[in-house]
Amino acid sequence: LITGKLASVLIPSVGLPTTFAYFGIAFGIILVILSLPFRFPAAGWAPTGWKPAAGSVAAADFTPGEMVKTGTFWGLFLCFLIGSIAGLMAIGISKPAGNEIIKISGETAATLVGVFAIFNALGRPLFGFLTDKITPRNAAILNLVIILIVSLIMIIAREGDTGLYTISFIGFWLCLGGWLAIAPTATATFFGMKNYARNYGVVFCSYGLGAIVGGIISGQAKDVFGTYTVAFYPTAVLAVVGLVLTVALLKTPKKA
The missing domain is CATH 1.20.1250.20 (MFS general substrate transporter like domains)
Structure with missing residues (x-):
């Protein structure tokens, strides 16, 4: 809905390679910013009172x-x-x-x-x-x-x-x-x-x-x-x- 319309405007004006370059830079910046709040929880952490649904937890961990x-x-x-x-x-x-x-x-x-x-x-x-x-x-x-x-x-x-x-x-x-x-x-x-x-x-x-x-x-x-x-x-x-x-x-x- 967004990138398609942007691409339809950018491609005729700056060309396909430059459009991809713009998208790559924009996506790189956005992804880095959005990833900053991510933190790994402590091992075994679960929300208070949460219980997994039946069959939703694997019986064993596979490599x-x-x-x-x-x-x-x-x-x-x-x-x-x-x-x-x-x-x-x-x-x-x-x-x-x-x-x-x-x-x-x-x-x-x-x-x-x-x-x-x-x-x-x-x-x-x-x-x-x-x-x-x-x-x-x-x-x-x-x-x-x-x-x-x-x-x-x-x-x-x-x-x-x-x-x-x-x-x-x-x-x-x-x-x-x-x-x-x-x-x-x-x-x-x-x-x-x-x-x-x-x-x-x-x-x-x-x-x-x-x-x-x-x-x-x-x-x-x-x-x-x-x-x-x-x-x-x-x-x-x-x-x-x-x-x-x-x-x-x-x-x-x-x-x-």
């Missing part, structure tokens, strides 16, 4: 090496990858898919992308709340079911189906934001807090991989088949695969 040997890790990694592929692909083609498939104007598509971004932000607290309440496993199942439904909607969407397009892309953007809440919580829940920073660093690699694969899927769909509609078949299939993986693998691991 990254131990973590990657578990089926739980691969279930989480692959499901996060699937959510990232679907979400990041949708972000990349939100506007052109609306123009091509639904035949909405560029101005309308741009406005709707701003709306989608709001739901992407809302996905984080919403799925963070759900992950705490119904466990990471059930939150992942819900997220993947939504991805499956909105993929199928976009497969059948045709010219003039602005409502279907809007609902679908709200779902994609919401679910991508949701995985950025599910994955870190699941990492802590399944593998403990002692090595959390290193463990989540490994899990988060799936997000970067998802950006690459999602871009390839959307680009190839358009180049080979001439339409973005084909891009939603893989996301539907991947959502089903993710549901199977979640049910089979996303459970509390046993430490060897």
Whole structure:
């Protein structure tokens, strides 16, 4: 909502490389300032009267090496990858898919992308709340079911189906934001807090991989088949695969 509009002003006036340089400097300054109040709490600290929810505390702490040997890790990694592929692909083609498939104007598509971004932000607290309440496993199942439904909607969407397009892309953007809440919580829940920073660093690699694969899927769909509609078949299939993986693998691991 903010950086996109700033970029649209800066790029024509100063060029792409300089725009990135400005953003890098600004983000560096902001992050340093915001990090100054951070302090590590004393070992074992917890808020007065706080009790962890059932199943929210890992039975054992895993190192990254131990973590990657578990089926739980691969279930989480692959499901996060699937959510990232679907979400990041949708972000990349939100506007052109609306123009091509639904035949909405560029101005309308741009406005709707701003709306989608709001739901992407809302996905984080919403799925963070759900992950705490119904466990990471059930939150992942819900997220993947939504991805499956909105993929199928976009497969059948045709010219003039602005409502279907809007609902679908709200779902994609919401679910991508949701995985950025599910994955870190699941990492802590399944593998403990002692090595959390290193463990989540490994899990988060799936997000970067998802950006690459999602871009390839959307680009190839358009180049080979001439339409973005084909891009939603893989996301539907991947959502089903993710549901199977979640049910089979996303459970509390046993430490060897």
